[in-house]
Amino acid sequence: DAEITQSPRHKITETGRQVTLACHQIWNHNNMFWYRQDLGHGLRLIHYSYGVHDTNKGEVSDGYSVSRSNTEDLPLTLESAASSQTSVYFCASGTQWNEQFFGPGTRLTVL
Amino acid sequence: AQKITQTQPGMFVQEKEAVTLDCTYDTSDQSYGLFWYKQPSSGEMIFLIYQGSYDEQNATEGRYSLNFQKARKSANLVISASQLGDSAMYFCAMDSSNTGKLIFGQGTTLQVKP
Numbered sequence: 001d002a003e004i005t006q007s008p009r010h011k012i013t014e015t016g017r018q019v020t021l022a023c024h025q026i027w028n029h030n031n032m033f034w035y036r037q038d039l040g041h042g043l044r045l046i047h048y049s050y051g052v053h054d055t056n057k058g059e060v061s062d063g064y065s066v067s068r069s070n071t072e073d074l075p076l077t078l079e080s081a082a083s084s085q086t087s088v089y090f091c092a093s094g095t096q097w098n099e100q101f102f103g104p105g106t107r108l109t110v111l
Numbered sequence: 112a113q114k115i116t117q118t119q120p121g122m123f124v125q126e127k128e129a130v131t132l133d134c135t136y137d138t139s140d141q142s143y144g145l146f147w148y149k150q151p152s153s154g155e156m157i158f159l160i161y162q163g164s165y166d167e168q169n170a171t172e173g174r175y176s177l178n179f180q181k182a183r184k185s186a187n188l189v190i191s192a193s194q195l196g197d198s199a200m201y202f203c204a205m206d207s208s209n210t211g212k213l214i215f216g217q218g219t220t221l222q223v224k225p
Contacts, residue, residue, distance in 0.1 A: 042218055043215070050211075053207045078170070090156060092213075097206060097211060100158070100211065101158060102157075105154050
């Protein structure tokens with residue numbers, strides 16, 4: 001089984017809809033992160049969490065939210081999807097500062 | 112401001128030769144970490160190598176080594192004996208203050224020629 005999974009892998013939605021992207025890791029890592037990747041911008045941090053019930057805003061958090069009810073999962077919610085949120089989304093996790101492992105990514109298209 | 116700069120949008124290398132991918136960083140923190148990731152055309156992000164700011168030795172992982180020059184604020188990735196499978200996008204990233212929050216450069220596309 002993959003150590004960190006994301007679902008769905010591909011999603012097409014309409015402007016204004018709520019969308020939730022799932023991230024699940026099996027390592028019991030305390031630290032989990034969501035990034036988005038756009039052409040010309042590399043990856044940018046959306047939200048992150050250092051443990052259960054802890055969530056923090058990253059560089060590009062507007063329009064996104066996360067919740068951490070257990071160690072394994074950090075779902076990312078787009079409250080009202082916008083075309084500017086069309087992107088590839090990566091979840092990552094780690095327990096030491098010298099490691100951060102990424103999931104396979106979710107390609108989201110907002111029409 | 113904390114920033115990562117990768118000045119080479121694209122690079123070519125002949126198979127079996129070594130190649131250096133450049134990365135410079137800017138931070139005022141004393142404690143930080145530098146990462147390199149590989150992103151093949153399939154899209155996943157693969158961790159390659161890590162260097163801590165207090166590490167005295169340059170990091171090495173198999174054919175990957177990190178040429179860390181603290182005074183110059185550079186953290187170049189050296190790939191020895193390039194293989195066709197090394198063709199990919201490579202990202203340099205920094206964790207300033209050891210918070211886990213990575214700042215990424217814009218990446219360098221490497222193409223290995225047979």
